[in-house]
Amino acid sequence: PAEDGWVRHEFAKTRPIQSYLVALAVGPYEERIAADIPATALRAEPIPLRGFAAIGKRDKLAESLDITDEMLLWQESYFDYPYPYGKLDLIAAPEFAYGAMENAGAIIYREAALLMDEQTSLARRRGVLTTHAHELGHQWFGNLVTPKWWNDIWLNEAFATWISYKTMHAVDPDGEWNLSPILAGLSAMGSDSLVAARQIRNPINANGDILDAFDAITYRKGGSVLNMFETYLGEEDFRAGIRLHMKRFEDGVADADDFMQSIADGSGQPEIVSSFTSYISQPGIPSLDVAVSCPAPDAGLITITQKRYAPLGSDIDPDAQVWEIPFAARINGPTGDRTIRQMLKDRVTEIPLDGGCADWVMPNADGTGYWRFDTGSDNLNALIDAYDSLSDGEQILFADALESGFRAGRISIEDLKRGIEATTSGHPRAVSEATGVIPTLNRLLDESGQENLRAWVQATYGPLAEYLESRPATALSQQEVLLRDKIYSLLLEYGDRPEDRSALLDRAQRYIGANGIPDQSALPPEDLGIAMKIGAEDGGPAFYDAATAYLPSVTNQTERRTLLAALANRGDESMVEDLFAESLKGSYSADEVFAVVSSALSNDSAKDRAWEIFMAEFDAIVARMPEIRKPQLAGMTGYVCSVQKSSDIAAFFETKSALIPGYERSLAQGVERAQLCSALKTQKALDVKNAFQ
Incomplete structure (x- = not known):
């Protein structure tokens, strides 16, 4: 029995759980109880579902809770395996460095990754939903079946990334999540274009290598490679392999070899293992040089030469690697339109x-293959002419x-411009x-060239913007809404819309209360980022003072981060100095400090001063950072476009290595990005200048 006012809580015994998946959340939370997720043929008992958020934010859990049953039921059906953990709690933590953590039955999210309300933009809402589907997917891949060691963390994260898109495509087909x-x-x-790129399955030799593994290669490349092999094997055969894997290793551990064998056995296609291995065990992007020829009137020929993709200035040896590529090409010619597949x-x-x-x-x-391609000018121009016939x-x-062809020196600026112009009639995501x-x-041009670039951007995208802006939002697809917002911002920054820019500045001032009481109705959430950037650039000190006075009243994580990042990235030196001081x-918060620092160091008009402050106050700044962000600071070396400057910055980071363990790859990639930027400028600036005279 409890003593003297203490309360004793007893928890039900769970099935086996890996130690890193045990979590206890304590704090001033409010509870929102949702309807139980109903029992199914796979699962005899319903699943209690609850959400927890800081006091005053409970109602912002509603949308995420409401869609959870659809997501989880679809995933149970996909795996043909019942949800393993008896109950499900979703916890929005006010301060959390990661997007979310898939603790068994008690998933913890950063507030911005779970809470939604009327101020949540479509882009952010889609991000919240994919994060949620990702964490639910982990309950099987990662929790039910766990990697043997950190070198296979990609099995957790790549799979959860991939299954999140499949889940969303199932529950929201209009979103084009495919x-x-x-x-x-x-x-x-x-x-993945860098010499210093990681491979998907990367050795773990030190603690710092573990944090290093949580990057775009593990999540996004890994998820894309899974999608490629699902397409190659066929959806049903691939799923058979996944289901077999769940049953073979439930409540246990497995490595990449185990996973690939399950896929091979379940699909009945054992040859896939060597191809899969070639993708996860070496870095880089396969680059296919595809030559289309016609040696006889009744017989065409495709000659494919594979190399590793290397941008201008890279030290990559393009001929040092070979992949087993599940190649697929679409052919249009006298016999019609067909797809050929060959390993x-x-x-x-x-x-x-x-x-x-x-014909082409x-x-x-x-578009499901993880490779890039170059092709001859004739085929490139034929593709441009046939662009509207291509799939999304x-x-x-x-x-x-x-x-990518332009950056590698394989496509001229003239072909680049013509190709970009052709894309404006295509799918919104291609645009x-x-x-x-x-x-x-823009960065490769002088002021005169930038004026001509703005005229070209306006001429190229202005008609599309007018069309999208003239239609009611209800008549637009999700992807069209996202494109409308993207093109609006593009034209304000790189086009010629001075009146719209002035009007947006006025709305931004009203939003933050520059001339009175803040009015959140002045800006829709999708315009907040570009509005704050224009406010910082065009509104001067008065706008900055009003924005920073408004900030303490804001409790929405996304809004706070957006505002701070915009001010740091577009403000002048005095604004940057003040933001560092406040940090x-x-x-x-720790995550907001990272946003200020990363945005200021890439501020084109104030980056020199930002780097001075950053180096002078480095120890104090690092102390304010989340652990996962500390080694990432070294990668910001890539924000400069100078070999000498990047060398000087790298030398500085080396003196601070003890404060940023695991920084080595991040620094190498930052230095390499700076070198590639410099090389592109050296080799392409004149061509770009001539194209925009």
Whole structure:
């Protein structure tokens, strides 16, 4: 019995749980009890479902709780295995360095990764839902079956990333979540383009290597590679392998070899193991040089040469690696439109095309393959002409091929421009992907060239913006809404919309109460980031003073971080100095300090002063950082575009190594990014200047 006012809590005995998955949350939380998740043919008992948030925020749990039953029931059906842990609690922690942690039956989230209300933008809402689906997926992959060692943490995170997209596509088919693994793979390719890239299954030799493993390669490349092999094997065969794996290793541990054997056995395709191994056991991106020729009037030929992708200035040896690639290409020609599939095992592969010469070849059918491609000018131009005939995924990969080819010196600035112009008629995510190179072009130009770039951006994207903005939101798909917001911001920064920019500044001032009481109705949540950037650039000290006076009243994590990051990234030197000072005073949370520091160090107009403060106050700044962020600071060396400056910064980080354990790869990648930026400027600036005269 309890004594003298103490309360004794007794917890039900669980099935076996790995020690890192045991958690206890204590604090001033409010509880929101949801309806039980009903019993099913797989599971005889319902699952109690609850949410917990800081006092005053309970109602913001509603949307995440409401969709949980759909997500979990779909995942149970996919795995053909009942949810393992008896009850499910979702806990929104006010201060949490990670996005979320998949503790068995008691998942902890950063507030911004779980709570939603009317101020949550569509983009943030999609992020919350995929995080939630990711953590639920971990209850099987990671919790029920756990990796033997940290080198296979990708089995947890890549799988949870991949299953989160499948889950969302099942419960929200209008969201076009089937494109998400393609986009995730592309977002990992920046890191995977480096000499210092990790491989998916990377050795763990020291404690610092563990934190190093939680990166885009593990999550996004890993998830994209799983999607590629699911496509190659077929959805049903791949799922059979997953289900077999769950039953073989339930409440136990498994490694990558175990997983691949389960997939091979379940699918009945054992040859997949060597291909899978070639992707997880070496770094880098396969780059396929696809030559389309016509040796005879009735017979075409595709010659594929594989290398490792290397941007201009890279020390990568392109010929040092070979993958076993589950290749798929879409062919259009006299015999119609068809897809060919073949496992590429050699450096050079020839694929005859019977029945005639190809009109065009898309070297990544449906865009699901984790590789990049180059192709000859004739085929590239044929793809541009046939762009509207490509599938959504193919259009996205075509957009990536434009920028990656330009960065590798394989595509001219003229072809880049023509290709980008073609993408504006395509799928919204392909349009968005193609805009990614515009900030790079802007940095390669002088002031006169930037004026001409703005005119080109306005001419290229202005009509599309007008079309999207003229339609009611209810008539737009989710992807169109996201594109509308993306193009709006793009034109304000790199186009020619002075009147819209002035109007947005006025709304930003009203939002933060620059001339009176703050008015949150002045800005929709999707405009908050660009509005705060323009406020910092155009509003001067008065805007900054009003914004920082408004900040203490804000309790929404996303809003606070957005505001601070914008001020730090677009403010002048005096603003940056003040933000650093407030960070050191303890005015901001640990995660907010990281946002201020990373944004200020990449501030084009104030980065020199930001780096001075950062180095002078380094010890105090590091003390305010979450542990997971400390080694990442070294990677910010990549924010400079100078070999000499990056060398000087690297030398500084070396003197602080004891404070940032596990920094080595992050620093190597930062130095390499700076070198690649410098090389691109040296080798392409003149071409870009001539293109925008």
